[in-house]
Amino acid sequence: MDPFLTSVLSNIGLFSFLALSAWLLLIGGEISFGQQAYFAIGAYASGIASAVWGWPFAVALALGTALGAGIGALVAWPAARLSGVHYAIATLAFAELTRASLNVFRYQRDIDGYLTGPDGANGFRDIRWVYEAGIAPGTYLAIIATLLLLVIVLIWLAARLNVMAQLRMVGEDPILAGMQGIRVLRWKIGAAAAAGGVAGLGGALFAHMATYVEPAQFSVMTGVHAVAYGLIGGLGTAIGPLLGVLIDVGLLESLRSLAAYRMIVFGGLVAIILILRPRGILDETLVTKVRSWARR
Amino acid sequence: MLDLVQNTLDGIAAGSAYALLAIGFTLIFGVMRRLNIAFGPSIMVGIFLGAWVHVQWSAGLIEAALATFIGALLASIYIERLSFAAIRGDAALASMASSFALWMQLEQGVSLAFPGRTTAFPTLPPLPDIQIAGLFLGGDDLLVLLSAGLVLLVLHRLIYHSHFGLEMRALADSAEAAAVSRININRVAFLTFCLAALVGAVAGLLIAATDGQITPKFGLWATMKGLIAMMIGGLGSLRGALLGGLVLGIVEAQAQWYLGAAAREIVVYGLLFLCLIVLPGGIAGVRDTGAERKL
Numbered sequence: 001m002d003p004f005l006t007s008v009l010s011n012i013g014l015f016s017f018l019a020l021s022a023w024l025l026l027i028g029g030e031i032s033f034g035q036q037a038y039f040a041i042g043a044y045a046s047g048i049a050s051a052v053w054g055w056p057f058a059v060a061l062a063l064g065t066a067l068g069a070g071i072g073a074l075v076a077w078p079a080a081r082l083s084g085v086h087y088a089i090a091t092l093a094f095a096e097l098t099r100a101s102l103n104v105f106r107y108q109r110d111i112d113g114y115l116t117g118p119d120g121a122n123g124f125r126d127i128r129w130v131y132e133a134g135i136a137p138g139t140y141l142a143i144i145a146t147l148l149l150l151v152i153v154l155i156w157l158a159a160r161l162n163v164m165a166q167l168r169m170v171g172e173d174p175i176l177a178g179m180q181g182i183r184v185l186r187w188k189i190g191a192a193a194a195a196g197g198v199a200g201l202g203g204a205l206f207a208h209m210a211t212y213v214e215p216a217q218f219s220v221m222t223g224v225h226a227v228a229y230g231l232i233g234g235l236g237t238a239i240g241p242l243l244g245v246l247i248d249v250g251l252l253e254s255l256r257s258l259a260a261y262r263m264i265v266f267g268g269l270v271a272i273i274l275i276l277r278p279r280g281i282l283d284e285t286l287v288t289k290v291r292s293w294a295r296r
Numbered sequence: 297m298l299d300l301v302q303n304t305l306d307g308i309a310a311g312s313a314y315a316l317l318a319i320g321f322t323l324i325f326g327v328m329r330r331l332n333i334a335f336g337p338s339i340m341v342g343i344f345l346g347a348w349v350h351v352q353w354s355a356g357l358i359e360a361a362l363a364t365f366i367g368a369l370l371a372s373i374y375i376e377r378l379s380f381a382a383i384r385g386d387a388a389l390a391s392m393a394s395s396f397a398l399w400m401q402l403e404q405g406v407s408l409a410f411p412g413r414t415t416a417f418p419t420l421p422p423l424p425d426i427q428i429a430g431l432f433l434g435g436d437d438l439l440v441l442l443s444a445g446l447v448l449l450v451l452h453r454l455i456y457h458s459h460f461g462l463e464m465r466a467l468a469d470s471a472e473a474a475a476v477s478r479i480n481i482n483r484v485a486f487l488t489f490c491l492a493a494l495v496g497a498v499a500g501l502l503i504a505a506t507d508g509q510i511t512p513k514f515g516l517w518a519t520m521k522g523l524i525a526m527m528i529g530g531l532g533s534l535r536g537a538l539l540g541g542l543v544l545g546i547v548e549a550q551a552q553w554y555l556g557a558a559a560r561e562i563v564v565y566g567l568l569f570l571c572l573i574v575l576p577g578g579i580a581g582v583r584d585t586g587a588e589r590k591l
Contacts (some may be wrong), residue, residue: 031389078573085331086576089527093569100561121558220516224333224396231393260408267401271378274394278387 006137010209012249013144017202018222019229019241020151021195026230027164028191029171030083033223034091037098038068038196040218042203044102044118047127047213052109052117057129061204068200069193076192080185083174095223102215123214130208144205151198155238167191232270234282243281298430303549309437311545312444316499317522318529318537319451320492326468326532327488330388334375334399336518338493339500342368343510344406346501347415357418357505364501365494371402372493376486385471399515407512414509420502440502447498448538454491455534464488468532496522524564528571530578539579 021035042064049060079090108117118124130140158164169177170187178184207213229244251269252262277283317336324332345367346360353359379394423435455461463484466474475481500518504510521544529540544564551563571578 026389031392082572082576085325085531086527086572088331089523090569090572092523093565093572097562097565097569100558100565103561104558220520228393228396231389261404263400263404267397267399267404270397271394271401274390274397275378275382278383278390 001138001141003137006141008249010137010141010144012245013141013148014202014206014209015226015229015245015249016148016242017151017198017205018226019233019245020155020238021199021202022223022226023230023235023238023241024155024191024195024198026227026235027171028167028188029174030080030188030191031088031227032091032192032195033088033220033227034093034095035195035199035226036218036220036223037091037095038072038199039203039206039222040098040102040213040215041071042068042200043207043213043218044105044124044203045200046204047124047207048107048117050129050208051127052107052111054111057133057208060129060208061201064204064207065197065201068203069197072196072199073189073193075196076189080188080192092220092223095218096220099215099218102218121215123212124207125212127207127211127213131211140209144209147201147205151201152238228270231280232273234277234280234286236280236282236284236287240280240282299553300550302431303553304546305431305433306437307546307549308542309433309440309545310549311525311542312441313499313502313541314521314525314544315538315541316444316447316495316502317518318525318541319448319534320496320499321522321526322532322534322537323464323488323492323495325526327464327485328380328391329471330380330391332375332379332395332489333392333519333523334379334395334402334515335372335492335496335522336520337399337402337515338371338375339368339496339518340510340512340515341371341402341406342366342493342497343417343500343504343514344410344415344512346504347410347417347510350418351416355418357420360418361501364504365497368493368497368500369490372489373486374398376489380489381482381486399519403512403515410512414511417504417508417510419508420505436506440506443498443502447495451495451534460484460487524568528568528578530580533578533580536578536580543579 018035018039021038022032025032025035045067046060046064049055049063050057055063075091075094079087079094082090102118103121105118106120108115108119110116114126116126135143155164166177166182167187169180169182170184170191174184177187225248229248230241231244232247233242233244234240247269248266251266252259258265273281317339321332321335324330324335342364346364349355349363350360355363375395375398379391379398383391383394420436420439423439425435426433426438455464463474463479464487466477466479467481467484467488471481474484496518500514503518504514525540525544526537527540528543529536529538547567548560548564551560555563
């Protein structure tokens with residue numbers, strides 16, 4: 001495959017993890033400006049595991065995912081009592097706290113004569129497992145796509161088992177959901193853990209593709225983009241956030257000649273979409289319509 | 297001990313500008329119940345228009361200030377029309393995402409118009425520095441403090457002693473009740489948006505003129521400082537916004553002095569996170585802010 005196309009598709013895949021992570025919380029009725037924190041945690045943890053400790057790739061990925069989920073739940077435990085703006089700013093505060101801490105986090109070991117490991121604001125170089133194992137970019141893209149598909153299948157399964165319906169109830173009206181016997185707080189913490197895990201997995205994959213990560217990559221801008229993807233694509237289905245990523249990254253590539261004006265075009269487009277469809281292109285109404293049409 | 301007092305003094309000077317930003321955020325949130333995250337970038341457009349007037353016609357501070365107000369006002373009206381007036385009232389999420397999209401637009405537009413990394417901005421008129429008992433207050437800081445104080449006085453007068461202020465407070469209390477009382481909600485919301493833009497523009501102007509140069513990153517910076525100060529103080533309270541701004545300024549100055557620049561960020565965001573968990577109503581102890589309604 002064309003190397004350029006491979007890298008574009010890989011980027012779309014990696015951003016999709018972040019967008020799905022923010023989308024899961026949106027379904028649960030919360031906005032998080034801080035999912036980039038778990039992306040960063042996944043990237044750093046798996047990078048340390050494979051590059052410094054010499055763990056196998058799959059175990060490093062699992063560590064990134066588990067740490068993302070665990071810390072996600074830990075942050076949500078006090079934060080889920082908040083709502084609306086408070087929750088959004090609390091997640092933002094945690095994400096910036098993570099970024100600022102990574103700026104001073106140093107953990108370097110001598111690996112084959114090179115100092116390897118996170119070096120504060122200078123970033124974390126030489127996460128080389130994928131290259132040393134001789135995995136081609138095309139194969140790595142296949143790994144990303146498979147894992148992304150796995151996440152989507154899990155969400156689809158959750159929808160089949162009415163898990164998503166309960167989460168949507170919590171998101172729509174927590175008080176009413178509580179009166180129906182739904183443990184609102186548990187659902188919110190669970191959603192945050194799942195979202196953290198998805199973001200952590202994406203971050204782990206990102207670190208091994210890029211081989212270099214630095215704290216500045218995980219800024220607020222990244223997190224706000226992730227939320228925007230879900231809102232543009234639509235809150236009705238898990239395909240929504242993916243559509244959002246596709247529109248953004250796809251537009252970036254197709255408007256290469258207009259690259260300097262990309263944000264002006266993209267911003268205007270998003271503003272118009274949101275005026276016409278406040279809950280995104282694939283919103284709940286459209287999804288329900290399509291479902292009932294497909295059943296006929 | 298002297299250091300501690302000196303840092304507090306410096307912090308209050310910086311914090312007064314943060315307080316203005318937080319008050320701008322609070323005004324918009326109060327009447328809209330929606331977050332305008334493009335507030336900082338709209339001020340950024342203003343100061344860049346000011347800088348353009350300065351570079352183009354070598355205009356002084358007064359002309360640059362006027363241009364700043366006009367720029368911030370125009371950008372805010374653009375945001376209000378597209379992200380708030382055009383989107384249904386109950387779709388607060390869409391408004392926020394839309395204001396973010398316009399933020400991206402404004403930031404790129406400004407970066408295209410001013411390709412340099414920094415742009416020169418006219419500086420404040422030189423005022424003598426003040427030194428009392430080993431404490432030092434720069435002339436610039438004094439001017440910032442005085443201007444911020446003046447704006448606060450005018451705002452207080454406007455909000456608590458004018459008919460428009462009454463309408464604004466009524467709308468902030470309850471949109472339904474305000475509408476029943478024959479208040480033109482859309483007009484009041486629009487004018488409040490403009491008022492917030494002007495307050496923000498004063499803060500932007502003071503910061504830009506103190507530094508003497510500006511970058512397109514100002515938008516993100518101003519949005520973050522304003523949001524943090526507003527949340528520490530207590531969402532929805534004007535007094536809280538003022539207190540939050542000052543506390544943020546003082547904490548930043550102390551952390552910078554005793555712990556260094558890298559630790560300053562950790563301290564500020566750690567404080568914000570803790571504050572939200574332990575004291576969701578902020579320093580002002582706001583109970584019902586309407587924030588528990590879905591954003």
